[in-house]
Amino acid sequence: FLVVAFINSITVALFVLILYKIVKQNNQPLSWYKVVLIAAALVGFIATLRIYDLRPEILARLFFLIIFLTGISRLSLSTTSAIFGMTLGFMEASHPVGAIFALMIIGLFISWRYKISDTVKALTLIVVMSFIIFASILQLSPFKTGEFLKGVQIHAIDIYDHLNNLLKNGIDDFILFFFRAIFLSKYAFAYALIAIMYPFLINR
Secondary structure, eight states, rough: HHHHHHHHHHHHHHHHHHHHHHHTTTGGGHHHHHHHHHHHHHHHHHHHTTTSSSSSSHHHHHHHHHHHHHHHOOOHHHHHHHHHHHHHHHHHHHOOHHHHHHHHHHHHHHHHSSSSHHHHHHEEEEEHHHHHHHHHHHHHHSOOOHHHHHHHHHHHHHHHHHHHHHHTHHHHHHHHHHHHHSSSSHHHHHHHHHHHHHHHHHHO
């Protein structure tokens, strides 16, 4: 539990740093709606720390923040690629599905700043580096590559069966499942505040 608390503390610190860098971009002063944005984001974010105790999402959340912080920082392409590659490798070893989304985000960050040829080269380097780190971690862990992939397959089948059962009950149940997960969450109010305040931040 101390390890989880330590990881969560780093996660919150990174989240605050990211918010600060966003609202202070171009050395703009803090305004009331930016303060509300930060407060609402923190309420929603900190509340989620209670959901995934002792699950791989704890690490995945930390890795996503490292990727996002790297993406908004003014680092060279080589440095950015190295950090992305290492972080993606750790993500692959801890949360394979999260790694898919992480690679999409990485692609957006790089393609936004650089031309296509540089983006392709960087993403190739990132993917190769991540697989090397991923394979190395698995070889050092009690569970080797085959066992890891078998576990991913079993978990994927469980998720498929759950969603398939929802669909068997009708599309209404399937839609209601996602509606409850997104809009009826006890954190939805904080998300709503963020959604309201963010356009003001964009306009600045």
